[in-house]
Amino acid sequence: MALVPNHTKEKLEAGGIAFCFGLRVGRTVNAGMIAKTCGFDWLFIDMEHGSFDVDLACQIASVALETGVTPIVRVPGHQHFHIGRVLDGGAQGIIAPHVNDVEEAEAIVRYAKFPPIGKRSMTNNLPQFQMERVPGKDLAPQLNDNTLVIVMLETPEAIENADAIAAVDGVDILMIGTNDLCAEMGIPGEFNHERTVAAYQAMIDACNKHGKYAAMGGVYDHDLMEMYIKMGVRFMLGGADLGFIMGAAQKRSEFLRALVD
Amino acid sequence: MTVKPNRLKEKLSAGEIGLGFSVNYLRSPDVASIASACGYDWIKPDMEHATYDIDMVSQMCMAALDVGCTSVVRVPGKQHFHASRLLDGGAQGVIIPHVDSVEEAKAAVDWCKFPPIGHRSSPGPVPQLSYAKYNLADTMRLSNENIMVVIMLETWDAIQLADDIAALEGVDVLHIGSNDLSADMGIPGQYDHEKMIESFKIMTDACKKHGKVAGMGGIYDEENATRYIGMGCRFINAGGDLGFMTGGAQQRSAFLNSVKY
Numbered sequence: 001m002a003l004v005p006n007h008t009k010e011k012l013e014a015g016g017i018a019f020c021f022g023l024r025v026g027r028t029v030n031a032g033m034i035a036k037t038c039g040f041d042w043l044f045i046d047m048e049h050g051s052f053d054v055d056l057a058c059q060i061a062s063v064a065l066e067t068g069v070t071p072i073v074r075v076p077g078h079q080h081f082h083i084g085r086v087l088d089g090g091a092q093g094i095i096a097p098h099v100n101d102v103e104e105a106e107a108i109v110r111y112a113k114f115p116p117i118g119k120r121s122m123t124n125n126l127p128q129f130q131m132e133r134v135p136g137k138d139l140a141p142q143l144n145d146n147t148l149v150i151v152m153l154e155t156p157e158a159i160e161n162a163d164a165i166a167a168v169d170g171v172d173i174l175m176i177g178t179n180d181l182c183a184e185m186g187i188p189g190e191f192n193h194e195r196t197v198a199a200y201q202a203m204i205d206a207c208n209k210h211g212k213y214a215a216m217g218g219v220y221d222h223d224l225m226e227m228y229i230k231m232g233v234r235f236m237l238g239g240a241d242l243g244f245i246m247g248a249a250q251k252r253s254e255f256l257r258a259l260v261d
Numbered sequence: 262m263t264v265k266p267n268r269l270k271e272k273l274s275a276g277e278i279g280l281g282f283s284v285n286y287l288r289s290p291d292v293a294s295i296a297s298a299c300g301y302d303w304i305k306p307d308m309e310h311a312t313y314d315i316d317m318v319s320q321m322c323m324a325a326l327d328v329g330c331t332s333v334v335r336v337p338g339k340q341h342f343h344a345s346r347l348l349d350g351g352a353q354g355v356i357i358p359h360v361d362s363v364e365e366a367k368a369a370v371d372w373c374k375f376p377p378i379g380h381r382s383s384p385g386p387v388p389q390l391s392y393a394k395y396n397l398a399d400t401m402r403l404s405n406e407n408i409m410v411v412i413m414l415e416t417w418d419a420i421q422l423a424d425d426i427a428a429l430e431g432v433d434v435l436h437i438g439s440n441d442l443s444a445d446m447g448i449p450g451q452y453d454h455e456k457m458i459e460s461f462k463i464m465t466d467a468c469k470k471h472g473k474v475a476g477m478g479g480i481y482d483e484e485n486a487t488r489y490i491g492m493g494c495r496f497i498n499a500g501g502d503l504g505f506m507t508g509g510a511q512q513r514s515a516f517l518n519s520v521k522y
Contacts, residue, residue, distance in 0.1 A: 019517050021510060025295075027288040038507055039514030220513075226520050238517055244509030245287070245502050246299050252481065252499050253280050253300035259487050260278050 002130040006092045006146050008042045008070035009172075012213050012234055020044045020072070022240030027056065032064025032071065040238055042070035047082065048097050049074075054082065058089025062127040065090055072148065078104060083111040084120055090127035093148030097177065100158045102165055105151050109170035112149045114140035117170045148172045150215060150235070154180035159199045166206040173235050174203050175215030191219050197231075204232040263393035267353045267407050269303040269331035270433075273474045273495055279303055281333065283478075283501035284321070285311040293325030293332065303331040305498060308343070309358050310335075315343075319350025323388050326351055333411060339365060344372040345381055351388040354409035358438065359416075363425045366412050370431035373410045375401035378431045409433040411476065411496070415441035420460045423467035434496045435464050436476030452485040465493040 008018040021035035022044040035043045043064050045057045052060075061071035072093040075082035083094050096108040110118040125131050128143060149170055153159055154177040166174055176199060178191055187193045200216070207214040215235035216228050220243070225236070269279045281303035284292050296304045304325060306318040322332040333354035336343035344355045357369040371379040383400070386392040389407050390400065410431055414420055415438040427435055437460060439452055448454045461477070468475040477489050478498030490497070 017517070017520075017522070019514060021514075025287055025289055025291075028286070034507065034510075038510035039518065040510070222516055225517065229517075229520050229522050236517075239510060239513045241286075241506050241510075242295070244506040244513070246295060246505075248505035248509045249282060249296070249299035249301070249500070249502070252282075252505070255483075256280060256481075256486060256490075256497060256499050257278070257300070259483065259490055 002132055003142050003146060004065050004092075004128050004130065005068075006070055006148065007068050008072070008093070008235070009146070009148055011041055017229060017233075018042055018070075018235045019238040020236065021069075022046060022237055023052075023060070024050050024240045024242040025245075026060075026241045029060050029063040031060050032067035032069045035064070035069045036067045040069065042072050042093075044095075044237060044240070045071060045073045045091070046240075047074055047076045047086075054085050054089065057086055058091070061086065061092075062090030065092070065127055070148075072150070078107055078111075080111040083108065087112060087120070087147060088123050088126065092128065092146060093150060093172075095150040095152060095175065097152045098154050098180070099151040099165065100153075100155055101161050102168060105165045105168045105171055108151055109149055109168060112147060113144045113170045117144055144170075150175050152177045152217070153199075153203060155184045156181075156199075159202050162203045162206040163209065166203075166210040166212045171212060173213045173215050174207055175217055175235065176200060176203055178216065178218035180218075191221065191224050192227075200228055200231055200233070208232065263391040264403055264407065265326040265353070265389050265391065266329065267331050267409065268329050269333065269354070269496075270407075270409055272302055273434075276495070278490070278495050278497060279331075280497050280499050281305050281331075282499050282505070283307045283310075283335075285501055286503040286506065288313075288317060290320045290324035292321045293328040293330035297328055297330045301330065301499070303333050303354075305333050305335055305356065307335045307501070308337045315346050315350065318347060319352070322347065322351035322353070326353070326388055331409075333409060339368065341368075341372040344369065345384075348373060348381070348389075348404075348408055349384040349387060353389060353407060354411060354433075356411040356413060356436065358413045359441070360412045360414065360426070361416060361419050361422075363422055363429070366422075366426045366429055366432060369412060370410055370429060373408055374405050374431045378405055405431075411436050413438045414460075414464060416445040417442070417456070417460070420463050423464045424470065427467040427471040427473045432473060434474045434476045435468055436478065436496060436498075437461060437464055439477060439479035452480050452482070453488075458488070461489050461492050461494070469493060 018041040020042045021040040064071040073086040073091045074095040150173040204214045213234045216233045217237045279302045284306045325332040334352045335356040411434040465475045475494045476496030477494040
């Protein structure tokens with residue numbers, strides 16, 4: 001049997017940090033290769049804020065699998081048909097945005113994991129097994145173990161529930177969506193605010209207590225990234241294609257125009 | 262205004278620099294908006310070195326018309342249907358790579374310009390004129406004024422033809438492809454080599470003599486870019502989306518992987 005290893009899960013279990021390359025404007029199946037060459041561990045295919053449909057997300061994910069970069073899809077809502085279909089299509093994990101309480105976290109696990117942990121619908125000939133047919137008794141536990149479930153905490157209510165959410169069986173990672181959390185707290189963009197730092201501390205404490213991993217999204221200031229890594233963040237967004245393109249393009253145009261002026 | 266302005270052509274006519282970048286990765290019609298936001302005057306959807314078909318590139322070009330960022334498409338070969346279909350689809354310029362003779366340059370003009378300058382086939386209403394109904398004579402005259410023909414010189418032999426090619430009516434820009442030219446001359450990547458400097462001198466002299474614009478691409482270091490802009494290059498290909506992205510992403514991952522925790 002050829003279960004494709006989940007590089008990100010292995011790295012986290014070894015005590016490493018898993019960094020991601022995000023797709024916002026990319027539409028081609030070479031995304032995993034690009035992420036790998038650029039030194040990242042997982043590929044963030046964003047159906048919440050990108051216009052990807054399930055089909056495109058799965059094409060990118062299934063090709064990324066073989067590069068050793070872990071394809072993870074952020075689904076746009078909490079529906080079983082997004083979570084189940086992207087996992088059927090090759091994703092090695094899903095990120096559910098805007099999870100506020102235990103009931104919502106349990107629903108996400110229910111859709112992402114096969115029985116006995118959840119109620120994901122059984123299927124076969126999956127990209128995660130290189131399209132091989134695998135007996136159900138082997139497929140379910142192996143893929144349950146291979147699939148990362150990440151829930152995003154993006155409100156003060158979610159932070160208050162962090163401990164209970166971290167305790168949910170089948171949730172692997174808790175992730176703060178820093179932009180939305182700060183906006184909800186009335187301090188938009190203040191990623192260094194004491195309340196933001198306190199929210200991270202609460203989430204990290206909950207993860208440490210329950211053996212889960214803490215994650216960060218939306219913070220790209222290098223000093224703050226370093227600070228939150230030192231606090232215990234282990235799974236994080238490292239930047240997205242559009243931001244990298246525009247950042248480098250702006251620098252280049254400023255450089256060349258300065259030669260003329 | 263029904264005639265869409267060609268901002269690049271306006272800037273070049275005023276003796277100003279026109280900055281653009283190659284598009285090999287992005288696939289959405291918002292490319293021109295992204296380029297404008299980064300300080301660029303034109304985009305170069307690259308059909309020579311990317312997998313785009315005419316339909317996808319035309320959508321980028323049409324969306325660019327209202328952004329004030331000029332689309333100049335590098336076509337993959339030397340067929341009339343490459344140039345004419347892209348111009349029919351909204352491009353405001355065409356770059357013909359690897360032009361090795363005066364006859365090839367003349368053929369490019371024939372495909373891109375309506376009579377009396379060339380022999381482009383009349384397509385009916387065109388996006389560059391907002392699909393407005395003009396009589397045929399006005400459609401041809403206004404389109405000829407709006408469209409740019411860029412001829413790439415990429416061998417030492419082609420450089421020797423620069424004066425004859427610059428003399429052709431309908432050729433707007435002569436453009437050295439620095440990578441291929443240096444490879445042809447046996448000095449790959451040596452942009453400060455005396456043969457490169459001589460090549461740029463021959464091309465920029467030819468352009469000055471015939472009132473044409475000189476172009477350069479592939480050169481981004483201060484010493485060489487300053488030299489060739491100083492010699493008169495004004496149509497500047499400043500890089501490409503894929504290079505911008507991988508460069509920025511590699512810097513970010515190098516930082517993140519260096520954080521001690």
